[in-house]
Amino acid sequence: MMHKRREQLNEIYELLLAAFGPQHWWPGETTFEIILGAILTQNTSWTNVAKAIANLKGAGALEPETLHALDAEVIEKLIRPAGYFRIKTKRLQNFMQWLFDEHGGDLDALAQVQTRRLRAELLGISGIGPETADSILLYALNRPVFVVDTYTARIMVRHGLIEPDVDYEQLQYLFESNLEPDVALFNEYHALLVRVGKDFCKPKPKCTACPLNPLPRTVEGECD
């Protein structure tokens, strides 16, 4: 059927929303804080990131000018709880250098840049890959870009909707080509996928009592 994918994606969304309700993402107050969180949460649990952000806040470093002026050793100490603190310090500084060199350190100036171009610029920063770039675009800059992560792929594979070898861009296209380009929808959908991923769709043990188990094509042996 021509709209099969659309119906499946809508069904997943409805099941997740009914099970968990709105997730109120992103957990962050300002555009800048959300951007920093997007970088700091790479392969890292949010509880650890929250500590790092609290430290940055305590240092007054949730302002671009302030963070830009800090030495690497200081940033390393502040973000230590988030793990990978040396490489993440470098990544934060790479972002800051881009922001100040290319956009005068003004986050508001980014609003004038087309989404395609902005995504390409973000991907040009060492340490910002597809998921981080798209998280910044969607959650910090309110662009209708669907964020894909490991949970998204795992959930889709386990429910037989994709093959295990589809890459980031393909999976993103699956969502973006079958859903309305709605910032609020993309925001909630990704947040719900992370939620069900955390609670049920774990790497090792097969899932039990998952809200998505009513799906017709659930792969046998993966979910009860």
Next chain:
DNA sequence: GACCAGGCACATC
């Protein structure tokens, strides 16, 4: 103690 967490860059084949 093993495993995992809202990735990414880089080395090596």
Next chain:
DNA sequence: GATGTGCATGGT
């Protein structure tokens, strides 16, 4: 081009 490895803290 595909596959493997380092990065690091903190919770389960």
